[in-house]
Amino acid sequence: MTLSLQIFQFLLSGLTTGSTYALIAIGFSLIHNATGIVNFAQGEFVMLGGMFMITFHSFFKLPMLPSFFLTISCVAAVGLLLERGPIRQSRSKEILILVMITIGASISIKGLSMILWGKNPMTLPPFSGETPFVILGAAIMPQSIWIFGITISVVFALNSFFKGTLTGKAMRAVAASRRSAVLTGIPVNRMILLSFTLSGALGAVAGIILTPITTTSYDVGVMLGLKGFSAAILGGYGSMPGAIVGGLLLGVSESLAAGLISSEYKDALAFLALLAVLFFKPSGILGRGRVRRV
Amino acid sequence: MGKRNKIYLLIYGAIIFTLPALLRNNYHLMVLNVAALNIVIIIGLNLLMGYAGQISLGHAAFFGLGAYLSAIFTTTYGLPIWPTMLLVLIITAMVAYAIGIPTLKLEGHYLVMATLGFNVIIYIIMIQLDTVTGGPSGFAGIPRLRIGGFVFDSDRKIYYLLWTVSSGVLLLSLNLIHSRVGRAMAALSHNETAACCTGIDTQAYKVKIFVISATLASLAGSLYAHYITFISPGSFSIFFSIQVVTMVIVGGIGSLWGGAFGAILLTILPEFLHAVREYNVLAYGLILMVVLIFFPQGLFPGITQVLKKREPLILEKGN
Amino acid sequence: MEDVRPKKGKQEILETQEVSLRFGGVEALNGLSFSISPHQIVAIIGPNGAGKTTLLNAITGVHSPDSGEIFFRGMSISKLKPFQIAALGINRTFQQAQLFANMTVVENVMVGMHPKTKSGFLGGVLHLPGERREEDRIREKAEALLDFFGLLPRATWMATYISIAEQKRLEICRAMAGEPQLLLLDEPAAGLNIRETEGLGDLIVKLKERGQTIILVEHNMHLVMSIADWLIVLHHGSKIGEGRPEEMQKDRRVVEAYLGT
Numbered sequence: 001m002t003l004s005l006q007i008f009q010f011l012l013s014g015l016t017t018g019s020t021y022a023l024i025a026i027g028f029s030l031i032h033n034a035t036g037i038v039n040f041a042q043g044e045f046v047m048l049g050g051m052f053m054i055t056f057h058s059f060f061k062l063p064m065l066p067s068f069f070l071t072i073s074c075v076a077a078v079g080l081l082l083e084r085g086p087i088r089q090s091r092s093k094e095i096l097i098l099v100m101i102t103i104g105a106s107i108s109i110k111g112l113s114m115i116l117w118g119k120n121p122m123t124l125p126p127f128s129g130e131t132p133f134v135i136l137g138a139a140i141m142p143q144s145i146w147i148f149g150i151t152i153s154v155v156f157a158l159n160s161f162f163k164g165t166l167t168g169k170a171m172r173a174v175a176a177s178r179r180s181a182v183l184t185g186i187p188v189n190r191m192i193l194l195s196f197t198l199s200g201a202l203g204a205v206a207g208i209i210l211t212p213i214t215t216t217s218y219d220v221g222v223m224l225g226l227k228g229f230s231a232a233i234l235g236g237y238g239s240m241p242g243a244i245v246g247g248l249l250l251g252v253s254e255s256l257a258a259g260l261i262s263s264e265y266k267d268a269l270a271f272l273a274l275l276a277v278l279f280f281k282p283s284g285i286l287g288r289g290r291v292r293r294v
Numbered sequence: 295m296g297k298r299n300k301i302y303l304l305i306y307g308a309i310i311f312t313l314p315a316l317l318r319n320n321y322h323l324m325v326l327n328v329a330a331l332n333i334v335i336i337i338g339l340n341l342l343m344g345y346a347g348q349i350s351l352g353h354a355a356f357f358g359l360g361a362y363l364s365a366i367f368t369t370t371y372g373l374p375i376w377p378t379m380l381l382v383l384i385i386t387a388m389v390a391y392a393i394g395i396p397t398l399k400l401e402g403h404y405l406v407m408a409t410l411g412f413n414v415i416i417y418i419i420m421i422q423l424d425t426v427t428g429g430p431s432g433f434a435g436i437p438r439l440r441i442g443g444f445v446f447d448s449d450r451k452i453y454y455l456l457w458t459v460s461s462g463v464l465l466l467s468l469n470l471i472h473s474r475v476g477r478a479m480a481a482l483s484h485n486e487t488a489a490c491c492t493g494i495d496t497q498a499y500k501v502k503i504f505v506i507s508a509t510l511a512s513l514a515g516s517l518y519a520h521y522i523t524f525i526s527p528g529s530f531s532i533f534f535s536i537q538v539v540t541m542v543i544v545g546g547i548g549s550l551w552g553g554a555f556g557a558i559l560l561t562i563l564p565e566f567l568h569a570v571r572e573y574n575v576l577a578y579g580l581i582l583m584v585v586l587i588f589f590p591q592g593l594f595p596g597i598t599q600v601l602k603k604r605e606p607l608i609l610e611k612g613n
Numbered sequence: 614m615e616d617v618r619p620k621k622g623k624q625e626i627l628e629t630q631e632v633s634l635r636f637g638g639v640e641a642l643n644g645l646s647f648s649i650s651p652h653q654i655v656a657i658i659g660p661n662g663a664g665k666t667t668l669l670n671a672i673t674g675v676h677s678p679d680s681g682e683i684f685f686r687g688m689s690i691s692k693l694k695p696f697q698i699a700a701l702g703i704n705r706t707f708q709q710a711q712l713f714a715n716m717t718v719v720e721n722v723m724v725g726m727h728p729k730t731k732s733g734f735l736g737g738v739l740h741l742p743g744e745r746r747e748e749d750r751i752r753e754k755a756e757a758l759l760d761f762f763g764l765l766p767r768a769t770w771m772a773t774y775i776s777i778a779e780q781k782r783l784e785i786c787r788a789m790a791g792e793p794q795l796l797l798l799d800e801p802a803a804g805l806n807i808r809e810t811e812g813l814g815d816l817i818v819k820l821k822e823r824g825q826t827i828i829l830v831e832h833n834m835h836l837v838m839s840i841a842d843w844l845i846v847l848h849h850g851s852k853i854g855e856g857r858p859e860e861m862q863k864d865r866r867v868v869e870a871y872l873g874t
Contacts (some may be wrong), residue, residue, distance in 0.1 A: 101587060107576075109579075115573065272411075487675065492788075
């Protein structure tokens with residue numbers, strides 16, 4: 001295989017994983033924009049997406065589509081419970097404490113999954129078979145097409161939601177200025193609840209589409225969450241286009257680095273990128289304006 | 295440091311140093327030894343969180359740097375133990391300085407992200423650079439601590455050394471809190487702008503505190519390596535960074551005494567959780583959430599430093 | 614009556630030259646130029662949004678001016694950081710008292726002495742004799758200052774447990790602990806009743822009589838008229854007048870600025 005063909009191959013697989021990183025990053029941004037919290041349980045939402053899907057589709061033998069929507073609802077419910085429960089009940093509203101609570105939640109979810117599903121990796125069958133398509137000489141799995149397609153649809157749906165619907169605009173208002181949102185009568189608490197619920201759903205989608213390629217187990221949440229978080233920072237924390245750019249860029253760089261340099265350190269790349277961004281351009285690639293120097 | 299703290303220290307010391315006579319089980323001593331080292335890390339983190347107002351989710355990496363660098367230099371290269379430890383402290387200080395300078399300039403919690411990223415990178419290096427670090431199976435054969443001919447080859451013997459170091463760090467930190475620098479740090483943690491306008495170089499202090507906290511973690515790491523004589527990457531993951539931050543919060547951010555008790559409590563806790571086996575991760579997560587939700591000020595509000603008195607008292611002259 | 618008009622040259626303690634500062638899209642300071650002579654009380658007044666607090670922030674280095682220069686005793690301070698400016702001799706209070714709520718009254722004052730003291734980490738950690746002596750000295754001076762400000766009985770109280778009037782006095786006390794040559798007070802009378810304001814006025818005059826130069830940003834015209842030696846009037850970030858209080862009271866532009874046209 002020629003080098004350029006190899007690179008093209010890496011590019012494709014990088015875009016695939018990058019799409020899921022993008023979805024995870026959007027989930028982080030949603031909650032951060034509404035509340036200022038970094039939701040460290042985001043990665044667990046992804047893991048749960050895979051786990052629930054396997055439970056409904058492989059164990060209970062429900063068909064694909066119902067399993068899909070059932071899974072998304074379940075994980076969205078987890079997000080909802082997280083906000084309604086631990087976050088809302090917290091005596092302290094300080095960001096540090098709330099962030100640590102999400103960490104506690106992530107550990108609890110991981111622990112519960114360990115009990116419910118055991119420690120062994122599990123997988124889903126690819127949505128439409130395993131025979132690769134060949135495009136311009138490179139092989140691309142049908143699952144990747146599903147991932148691209150679903151990611152693009154989700155992004156479009158979110159975009160129309162935020163730009164076109166009243167609720168979406170209300171959420172953007174809360175992100176821009178909570179005080180003004182309160183003053184204009186927007187039910188801020190409900191918007192916060194919605195942001196957690198949506199993040200849960202997004203995480204679930206990411207988990208469902210990714211599992212057939214990478215398998216899943218009770219502890220994949222941590223690394224996926226951290227990488228999605230890195231992608232969000234990389235692209236510009238808090239912005240949806242930033243999350244997408246960050247996610248895709250991260251996926252592609254990882255894939256290229258793994259293929260051309262060394263595959264053992266590929267996980268470190270996400271975090272090297274994170275440090276590089278923090279040191280040189282903290283507002284991220286798409287970030288506008290300076291981060292205020294103290 | 296105030297009469298009250300001196301009394302606390304005396305009682306603390308008395309209990310700590312008579313405990314081994316009462317504990318016959320070496321395993322209990324080992325748990326306490328680990329707690330002593332955790333206290334050192336926690337004190338550093340407490341200074342960072344309580345006085346610089348910053349959070350680090352990467353202290354496991356500094357702990358690990360201390361452990362692995364000491365291990366590699368003394369075992370693979372046969373360098374002497376104590377000078378190596380000093381060298382490792384200096385290296386860690388430089389690394390922390392390099393991380394702190396760019397990130398602490400910025401408003402917002404960029405240090406958290408940087409330390410998080412740093413932790414993951416170090417962890418991956420520990421696993422992948424297996425010719426140097428031993429990889430996932432760990433690094434064994436680390437020489438024990440010795441002073442002259444005396445080798446610390448039992449849990450009991452090293453107990454006194456580790457707890458002396460740990461109590462020493464606590465004493466020195468209490469001194470620091472009650473000094474001009476301590477006041478400057480307290481001011482900085484509460485109101486950075488006002489502190490800066492009062493003449494405090496807030497940027498420099500934040501970096502110095504971060505470097506000190508990282509160096510303390512490294513010290514604990516080196517001692518840990520020479521004590522257990524075997525280290526593996528699993529002890530230095532993000533999870534440990536989370537654990538030590540939790541210990542600080544449970545003890546009450548900014549409270550050195552609280553932190554010490556938080557460290558002891560949360561070091562002993564997993565020993566009880568082993569009993570519930572597969573439920574241990576879930577139990578830990580739940581306990582963490584419960585404490586954070588209902589006791590965000592920490593579990594030890596009564597054990598506060600002299601500085602945090604609430605009622606008006608007669609003014610004491612001098613110490 | 615002594616001539617309190619600002620004179621050009623080295624006697625100026627503070628001088629601004631064409632200082633401009635944009636703040637979030639608004640031209641908060643617009644080509645502002647003035648100078649201040651030592652040992653007097655200069656009041657800076659103007660309607661809301663005139664840029665008074667922004668000016669204090671620019672002088673103390675909290676926000677650097679976008680253009681123009683600020684000179685303190687002939688030295689350019691426009692690019693310095695707040696802690697450097699404090700060490701050079703400018704201390705301030707804030708509109709809402711920014712006390713260190715996690716410390717006692719006396720400790721707040723002791724922190725104020727930070728730039729004039731020097732023991733560092735080593736001295737602090739090891740509790741060296743030099744550090745101990747300095748600590749005793751700091752404590753004595755802090756208590757003396759508290760006495761001057763009438764706050765000594767409250768010395769070991771937590772800073773936020775004292776009354777608002779006392780908190781404002783404490784903030785000024787803390788600023789004075791830094792032995793500043795120039796003291797900036799940002800609306801010290803806000804939230805005080807008539808009796809408390811009179812006490813504040815007496816205090817500020819007492820400070821001036823000890824040789825202190827004071828810049829006072831204030832809305833309370835009664836206080837300003839009774840204690841200020843010189844007035845500078847700002848509007849939309851520029852100076853629209855300066856002079857003795859009685860003169861400014863009658864100045865047409867000043868009256869228009871306050872009442873609107």
